[in-house]
Structures are given as C-alpha cells and as structure tokens.
Amino acid sequence: MFENLSERLGKTLKNLSGKGRLTEDNIKDTLREVRMALLEADVALPVVRDFIGQVKERAVGTEVSKSLNPGQVFIKIVQSELESVMGQVNESLNLAAQPPAVVLMAGLQGAGKTTSVGKLAALLKQREKKKVLVVSVDVYRPAAIKQLETLAKEVDVEFFPSSEDQKPIDIANAAIDFARKHFFDVLLVDTAGRLHVDGEMMGEIQALHKAINPIETLFVVDAMTGQDAANTAKAFNDSLPLTGVILTKADGDARGGAALSVRHITGKPIKFIGMGEKLDALEAFHPERIASRILGMGDVLTLIEEVERKVDKDKAQKLAQKVQKGKGFDLQDFKEQLEQMRNMGGMMSMMDKMPGMGNMTAQIKEKANDKSFVQMESIINSMTPGERTRPDVIKGGRKRRIAAGSGTQIQDVNRLLKQFTQMQKMMKKMSGGGMKKMMSNMKGMMPPGGPGGMGGMPPSR
Structure with missing residues (x-):
C-alpha cells in the first residue's frame, strides 16, 4: 500500500537536507514535487490544494533546531498534515446502544461489502468478545444472501435467514426482533449494492435506515477506485447520515488516493481498512500509523498487535525452551516459522510495517x-521427518528426490539449506544470552530520537 506515493515523497524530501532554514524559495520545488506526488496518487484536487497550503503555511520561516535538519522538520510537518487530512486518530465503532447495536452496511456492488460484513463480524467476535448476528437484505441477489451465510459459518457467528421474496424492511425488523430475544450484542445488516449511485437505490436504503435507526451506518468503498471512492462516499453521505467508512482492497492500492481523500471530502472518518482477502484482514484505521507508513517510517504498533493476535504463543514458547536447552533448531521448526509469517500476511506485509523498509531496492524486495x-515450504514438505530433524544427511541423491517432489531445482534446495544454516547459527547465539545483545543492537539501529522520534516506534495512543 502507498508504494508509489511513499517512494516519490522519499526522494522529494531528501532534496531539503543540508538547508539551515526553511524559506519560501528552498521549499518551493519540494512543495511542487509533493503536489505532483499526491496528484499521481489520485488524491482529489481540493484535498491536494488544502494540504499544500497548510504545509507551506507551517513550514515557511520555521527555524531548525540544533538536533534536527530542515528535511526532518519538513517531514514532521508533512506527517502531521497527512494525519490531519485522514482524521488525526482512529474513531472506533460506537456500540453504546440498548442491545442489539444495529450496524447498517452500505456501498456499491463489487466494493467488497458482504466480505466486509464477514470480516467485521469476526473482528467484533474475536477482539471485542461480542455476540454477533448477521443478516442480508439484498433481495435482488440470492447469491449475496448465500455468500453471507457461508461467511457467517466460516467466522462462527449466527446468520439470520432471508429470501428474495421478502421486503428488506421486513427482514431487518425480524432480525432485530430475533437478536433482541436471543441477547445478541450486535446486528450487522448487509444491504443491496448497485453498479452506480441511483435514485431508486438511495430511496430504498433511506427508507430502511429510517425504519431500523442503526447506531452506525458504514459506507464500504473500494480503495482502488482512488478519488472516485471519495466522490461516491460523498454521494451516499448526502443521502444517508453516514457515521464512517470501511476502505477495502487497500493492499492492492499502490497509490493511496482514497485513504487521503475520503475524510476531507465526506467529513466522515475511515474506521476500518481491508488489507487482504483473509477474513482476519481488517484493521482499525489509524491515521497516525498510516501517515508514518506513507513516509517510510513503518508501523511498528500495528506489527506488534498482529504478533500478539496471530503468533501461536504455545509454539513460540516451546521453540524458545528447545533452543535454550541446546536441542537445536531443525527444518520442522524453520517450516513453522514460515507458517507463522504467512499468518501475519506474509513477508512483504511485515516489511511494509517496519521502519526504513520503504527505501529498500527493488532487488531486495524481489528476494523477499x-x-x-x-x-x-514446498521443499521442506518434500522431505522425510528424519531429513527435517537431521538436515546434514541431505546429500546428492536426496536433494534430487526433494527437488523433483517439490517441483523445484537442486539449486533451490541448496539455497534453502544455506538459509536454514544461517538461521540455525542465529538461534545458537540467542540461546547463549545473545538475545539481550541482539535487542541492544536493534536499539542502536533506531534513528535519532528513539521511540516516538522520526522513524522510531510511534508513541502508544
């Protein structure tokens, strides 16, 4: 996410290094470049205009403190204004209502609305410990009703049945009555989508909204449509009292125009952001963390939260004890580490959140x-249990068999064994009190200012 914008801004902001003071002259070119970077990222023109105006007003004449150079001062200003455009802090769902708290989901067809209902149900059940009921009032597409039923089973929440011969308001009222009688905390109502905004659709959803009076009305929009996402959200907001936005498919959007435009144009906060196809790939939208990610400073807090949620703590504890007892680190352990990484969205998703990774060369990114x-993983799966426990027995004939079984070449098997050996050496160092040394080395790698400073770990909120 934001790769293009991040790369362009990174190059642009380097041009200010070495200046003793920020003046209108020496930031003119930089501001022009920032403006072009935002327009290329498909950020809406009014948003770009206001953003550049605010940055210029704050930057011109700013004295540079002894510990910082002008580039860092300017980056701080840009970061602060990026946060401001996106809404400063995360605004969570308001579920403070007499149960069930009704959440109405609106959006165009194809934006990922039904999937987002499933993801939000999973998030509320797993992280908020809520008892969730989901219902579809999309009587035009029986497939949408079936899709929601399937998703409800996958995330283990209850589904309220409906059919195309019913009226949307009748379905919603029946679901509310059922939720009230069976003590559900939250009811998520999935509505019909259209290919474009039309009067019939708006009239129907306005009537539904009036009938059920939801505490939250969320607009689901595809991030990959750029500033069109913000314009569509505005059209809905003019007809419905939206309380927030869910931005989907953000992992496929290298530009970021939607994230930077929606709040400014609608006045409504982005509450969640979809970062993948998996049903746990819905994150709370934190403007300060996203701004940090755009500027190549990473998003350490989200990374820590993901580790807390997705890493199997029992397996991690067993591996730590095994290594400490000197029993060694084998290929089965290595495979489990790869699986844990995949559970966290893969290597690129993790690297995207780590400080300084925005400046990686394309060659390094390709390798990672x-x-x-x-x-x-495929190569390790082609090995016998004995080979995984004692990798030193893997010689010529075995390598040929493993390569054939995994559909790879012998050099791929050799490369894996070399990477495993390096990991094994690192684990040995950690078992002998090397962990403390490694942590102190990592602290030394942090940029000036440490945690909360430029590029360090952002302060918790």
Whole structure:
C-alpha cells in the first residue's frame, strides 16, 4: 500500500537536507514535487490544494533546531498534515446502544461489502468478545444472501435467514426482533449494492435506515477506485447520515488516493481498512500509523498487535525452551516459522510495517517476496521427518528426490539449506544470552530520537 506515493515523497524530501532554514524559495520545488506526488496518487484536487497550503503555511520561516535538519522538520510537518487530512486518530465503532447495536452496511456492488460484513463480524467476535448476528437484505441477489451465510459459518457467528421474496424492511425488523430475544450484542445488516449511485437505490436504503435507526451506518468503498471512492462516499453521505467508512482492497492500492481523500471530502472518518482477502484482514484505521507508513517510517504498533493476535504463543514458547536447552533448531521448526509469517500476511506485509523498509531496492524486495516462502515450504514438505530433524544427511541423491517432489531445482534446495544454516547459527547465539545483545543492537539501529522520534516506534495512543 502507498508504494508509489511513499517512494516519490522519499526522494522529494531528501532534496531539503543540508538547508539551515526553511524559506519560501528552498521549499518551493519540494512543495511542487509533493503536489505532483499526491496528484499521481489520485488524491482529489481540493484535498491536494488544502494540504499544500497548510504545509507551506507551517513550514515557511520555521527555524531548525540544533538536533534536527530542515528535511526532518519538513517531514514532521508533512506527517502531521497527512494525519490531519485522514482524521488525526482512529474513531472506533460506537456500540453504546440498548442491545442489539444495529450496524447498517452500505456501498456499491463489487466494493467488497458482504466480505466486509464477514470480516467485521469476526473482528467484533474475536477482539471485542461480542455476540454477533448477521443478516442480508439484498433481495435482488440470492447469491449475496448465500455468500453471507457461508461467511457467517466460516467466522462462527449466527446468520439470520432471508429470501428474495421478502421486503428488506421486513427482514431487518425480524432480525432485530430475533437478536433482541436471543441477547445478541450486535446486528450487522448487509444491504443491496448497485453498479452506480441511483435514485431508486438511495430511496430504498433511506427508507430502511429510517425504519431500523442503526447506531452506525458504514459506507464500504473500494480503495482502488482512488478519488472516485471519495466522490461516491460523498454521494451516499448526502443521502444517508453516514457515521464512517470501511476502505477495502487497500493492499492492492499502490497509490493511496482514497485513504487521503475520503475524510476531507465526506467529513466522515475511515474506521476500518481491508488489507487482504483473509477474513482476519481488517484493521482499525489509524491515521497516525498510516501517515508514518506513507513516509517510510513503518508501523511498528500495528506489527506488534498482529504478533500478539496471530503468533501461536504455545509454539513460540516451546521453540524458545528447545533452543535454550541446546536441542537445536531443525527444518520442522524453520517450516513453522514460515507458517507463522504467512499468518501475519506474509513477508512483504511485515516489511511494509517496519521502519526504513520503504527505501529498500527493488532487488531486495524481489528476494523477499512471498513466492519464495511458498517454495521453501514446498521443499521442506518434500522431505522425510528424519531429513527435517537431521538436515546434514541431505546429500546428492536426496536433494534430487526433494527437488523433483517439490517441483523445484537442486539449486533451490541448496539455497534453502544455506538459509536454514544461517538461521540455525542465529538461534545458537540467542540461546547463549545473545538475545539481550541482539535487542541492544536493534536499539542502536533506531534513528535519532528513539521511540516516538522520526522513524522510531510511534508513541502508544
């Protein structure tokens, strides 16, 4: 996400290094470049105009403190204004209502609305410990009703049945009555989508909204439509009292125009952002973390939260004890580490959140791509349990068999064994008190200012 914008801004902001003071002259070219970067990222023109005006007003004449150079001062201003455009802080769902708290989901067809209902149900159940009921009032597409039923089973929440011969308001009222009688905390209502905004659709959803009076009305929009996403959200907001936006398919959007335009144009916060196809790939939208990610400073807090949620703590504890007892680190352990990484969205998703990774060369990014991890897992799967425990027995004949079984070449098997050996050496160092040394080395790698400083770990909120 934001690769193009991040790369362009990174190059642009370097041009200010070495200046003793920020003046209108020496930031003129930089501002022009920032403006072009935002327009290329498909950020809406009014948003770009206001953003550049605010940055210029704050930057011109700013004295540079002794510990910072002008580039860093300017980056701080840009970061602050990026946060401001996107809404400063995350605005969570308001579920403070007499149960069930009704959440109405609106959006165009193809934006990922029904999938987002499933993802939000999973998030509320797993992280908020809520008892969730889902219902579809999309009587025009029986497939949408069936899709929601399937998703409900996958995330283990209850589905309220409906059919195309019913009226949307009748379905919604019956679901509310059922949720009330069976003590559900939240009811998520999936509505019909259209290919474009039309009067009939708006009239129908306005009537539904009036009938059920939801505490939250969320607009689901595809990030890959850029500033069109913000314009569509505005059209809905003019007809419905939206309380927030869910931005979907953000992992496929290298530009970021939607994320930077929606709040400014609609006045409504982005509450969640969809970062993948998996049903746990819905994140709370934190403007300060996204701004940090855009500027190549990573998003350490989200990374820590993902580790907390997705890493199997029992397996991690067993591996730590095994290594500490000197029993060694084998290929089965290596495979489990690869699986844990995949559970967290893959290597590129993790690297995207780590400080300084925005400046990686294309060559390094290519080497770190997730295809190579899939290949590595495939190679290990082609080994016998004995070979995984004692990799030193893997010689010529065995390598040929493993390569043939995994559909790879012998050099791929050799590469994996070399990477495993390096990982094994690192694990040995960690078992002998090397962990503390490694942590202190990592602290030394942090940029000036440490945690909360430019590029360090952002302060918790």
